[in-house]
Amino acid sequence: MVSEYLANKIDLKTLSNLQSQLVGCFPLASFSRLMQHSADQMPTDTQISLAFSLNEQGQRLIVGKVEVVLNMVCQRCLEPFLWNLNVPIHLVQIPEGCKVQSLPEAFEWLEGLADVTTLVELLEDELLLALPVAVSHPLDQCDAQIVKQLQVQDTPEPVKQVESSQFFQALQRIQQEQSKKDHSD
Numbered sequence: 158m159v160s161e162y163l164a165n166k167i168d169l170k171t172l173s174n175l176q177s178q179l180v181g182c183f184p185l186a187s188f189s190r191l192m193q194h195s196a197d198q199m200p201t202d203t204q205i206s207l208a209f210s211l212n213e214q215g216q217r218l219i220v221g222k223v224e225v226v227l228n229m230v231c232q233r234c235l236e237p238f239l240w241n242l243n244v245p246i247h248l249v250q251i252p253e254g255c256k257v258q259s260l261p262e263a264f265e266w267l268e269g270l271a272d273v274t275t276l277v278e279l280l281e282d283e284l285l286l287a288l289p290v291a292v293s294h295p296l297d298q299c300d301a302q303i304v305k306q307l308q309v310q311d312t313p314e315p316v317k318q319v320e321s322s323q324f325f326q327a328l329q330r331i332q333q334e335q336s337k338k339d340h341s342d
């Protein structure tokens with residue numbers, strides 16, 4: 158099944174009044190803040206599936222999911238690898254003039270979001286929140302020397318020291334490269 162590209166501009170009022178669904182793909186590059194976490198700028202798509210509805214209080218509910226494969230850098234071996242991000246969406250928008258009595262459980266309130274908005278406005282924070290703080294390969298697939306050492310050494314104490322010193326060396330290297338880059342820009 159070939160999915161259609163969704164338009165960025167959406168009207169939450171119309172979509173929820175009509176109980177519409179939006180299913181299709183959307184360019185990852187449009188999520189510029191999310192792209193900063195990607196190791197390359199490969200053109201890829203997110204898969205979006207959203208259902209819009211109204212509850213008895215007149216609140217607009219947006220339920221669905223966003224799936225994307227991001228090219229991340231492994232924090233252990235510093236090699237790129239693919240990370241599947243699968244983010245469930247449970248959002249509620251409260252129209253102007255509609256009292257906020259109680260919010261549906263497990264829904265996140267989109268405060269101050271206009272009726273006519275964009276998929277990027279609606280979803281990017283959700284995607285960013287779903288990103289792990291540090292990502293790495295599963296141990297058996299990671300190239301890091303640290304991991305190899307972990308596998309051959311059997312005393313736990315020295316391993317910890319090796320791991321943290323190498324980790325901080327790697328971190329320092331990244332920071333140095335980053336500051337070099339910043340200066341040369």
Ligand SMILES: [Zn+2]
Pocket residue numbers: 231232233234235236293294298299300301
């Ligand atoms: Zn790795």
